[in-house]
Amino acid sequence: MSSAPDFFDVLFESLPVRNTGRFGMPGDPWNLLFIATEKQLDAALKAAGWTRLALGLLRPFAYGILQALRGEFLTRFPPMNQYRMLGAPQDQNWAQTVIPIERRHHFRLWRLPYRDKKGRNYWWGSGNFDLSVRWRDLSHVPDPDTVMEREYIATSLQGSPWVESIGRRRCARIPTEGANDKGYPFHTDGSVLLVFLHDKA
Numbered sequence: 001m002s003s004a005p006d007f008f009d010v011l012f013e014s015l016p017v018r019n020t021g022r023f024g025m026p027g028d029p030w031n032l033l034f035i036a037t038e039k040q041l042d043a044a045l046k047a048a049g050w051t052r053l054a055l056g057l058l059r060p061f062a063y064g065i066l067q068a069l070r071g072e073f074l075t076r077f078p079p080m081n082q083y084r085m086l087g088a089p090q091d092q093n094w095a096q097t098v099i100p101i102e103r104r105h106h107f108r109l110w111r112l113p114y115r116d117k118k119g120r121n122y123w124w125g126s127g128n129f130d131l132s133v134r135w136r137d138l139s140h141v142p143d144p145d146t147v148m149e150r151e152y153i154a155t156s157l158q159g160s161p162w163v164e165s166i167g168r169r170r171c172a173r174i175p176t177e178g179a180n181d182k183g184y185p186f187h188t189d190g191s192v193l194l195v196f197l198h199d200k201a
Contacts, residue, residue: 008169011122012171012192015124016086017175019108019126021182025180025181026181028083028180028186030124030126031146031150031188032124032127032195033123033195034123034125034195035194035196038111040120040162044157044197045157048156049156050095051097052093053076053080053093055082057079080095080106090109091110092109092123094106094107105149106127107127109124127149127153128143130142130143131143144186145186145188147189157195163198166196167194168193172190174192176189
C-alpha cells in the first residue's frame with residue numbers, strides 16, 4: 001500500500017521551479033527552502049555572516065556611498081535585481097561580499113503563504129555566486145554551478161544555534177541545466193536545501 005503524500009510532496013509539485021527575470025523570461029532555479037519565522041531567519045543569517053540588502057535600487061546605492069565615504073568594506077552594495085515568483089518580487093535579499101561590487105555569494109527569498117504547526121513561514125529561495133560584472137548591462141556573471149553555492153549556504157549555517165536541522169530534498173521538476181533570463185548557463189542536481197530554524201536555546 002502506498003503512503004499518502006506528505007506536505008513537502010504536495011509543495012514540491014505545486015511551486016514554480018524557477019523564478020522569473022527580465023522580460024518575463026525564466027530566471028534562476030529553485031535551490032533553497034527555509035522554514036522559519038522572519039525573526040529567526042534574520043538572526044540566523046546575520047549570525048552566519050550574511051548581510052541583508054535593501055530592496056530596490058536607491059537605498060543600496062545610498063548605503064554603498066555611505067560605506068565608501070567611511071572607508072568601509074562594501075557589504076550593502078551593489079543592489080540586487082528584482083526577480084519575481086508567482087508574480088511577486090522577492091521579499092528579502094542576502095549577500096556575502098568577496099570582492100566589492102564584483103564577487104559575492106547571494107540569494108533571494110520569497111515568503112510563501114504557508115505556515116507550519118510551529119507558526120514558521122516557508123521561504124522559497126534561489127542562490128548563486130557572482131563571478132564578475134558584465135558592465136554593458138550592469139549584470140553579474142554567475143557561476144553556473146548552483147550546487148556549489150547551495151552547499152556554501154548550508155556550510156555557513158552548520159552548527160548555528162538557530163538551526164534545528166539541515167537537509168536536502170530532490171525535486172524532479174527542477175531542470176538540471178539551462179540558461180537564465182540573461183543567457184547565463186546553470187547546472188544543478190535538482191535538490192533543494194531544507195533549513196529548519198528555531199529560537200536560539
